[in-house]
């Protein structure tokens with residue numbers, strides 16, 4: 001069942017459209033990613049979900065409620081991460097947790113939340129003295145303090161070092177495992193691929209693809225690359241007959257084939273049939289990075305063609 005529904009939302013700033021008919025639905029219990037380059041309209045879209053911006057057209061519903069008309073009720077259902085600038089530098093972690101608990105009618109127990117998020121040893125630390133990772137932990141804690149059914153996390157790991165980023169990913173998974181739906185805005189492909197059940201790729205204010213991470217990779221025509229140096233030459237006809245191979249290249253005795261899992265299996269049987277050994281065999285899977293480039297490139301080319309017509 002969808003807990004967040006965004007339907008044909010448009011938003012322009014000073015006549016410039018930045019969200020151009022965005023539609024998606026987030027199911028209860030999933031981590032749903034909004035992935036896109038800088039300026040794609042991701043934050044504006046989620047601010048419409050939070051009721052912080054009013055769409056020029058289209059509708060948004062959170063558990064069936066309008067985030068603007070039913071703002072108070074939606075605030076109780078939907079936890080939002082605070083921007084760094086919203087917290088005073090001198091506020092301690094404990095004070096921030098107590099203060100934000102007071103904003104909610106039925107807050108979570110902030111002590112156990114602090115424990116769960118690894119903040120219990122920093123309760124007396126002032127906000128300005130927290131590390132980037134600790135600030136993000138506090139940000140997640142404050143988003144969860146009202147016991148929401150869903151949380152919006154926007155660019156949560158930007159600026160964190162790789163270890164702090166991975167710790168934050170684990171926390172996000174734990175949040176989902178505790179039954180809270182997560183709407184995650186990111187421009188990190190690896191983060192989206194690792195965490196999200198489904199992803200809407202937004203480019204220039206439009207959803208250009210919406211699928212699971214592996215579905216996006218498949219859809220974008222991204223591939224598996226298999227490369228090896230055969231112990232004896234392979235017949236060109238055998239190579240040409242490989243299924244689902246987009247390209248076969250031979251460079252200095254090394255063969256590089258761009259295909260799918262089916263191609264990999266066919267290469268292995270071909271080698272076995274001819275008793276040929278594959279030296280330095282490498283199989284590399286396409287990543288969401290490749291898919292993202294393919295998806296956004298296709299769209300740019302399509303837009304260019306449209307404009308030229």
Ligand SMILES: Nc1ncnc2c1ncn2[C@@H]1O[C@H](COP(=O)(O)OP(=O)(O)OP(=O)(O)O)[C@@H](O)[C@H]1O
Nearest residue numbers: 013014018036037038039040041042043044045187
């Ligand atoms: N209040 C505003 N007034 C005018 N323009 C704005 C405003 N807020 C955002 N924009 C512009 O709208 C476009 C979309 O911004 P938005 O923050 O929604 O994108 P984003 O995908 O979240 O980008 P980023 O990843 O850089 O945060 C950008 O070009 C931005 O400069």
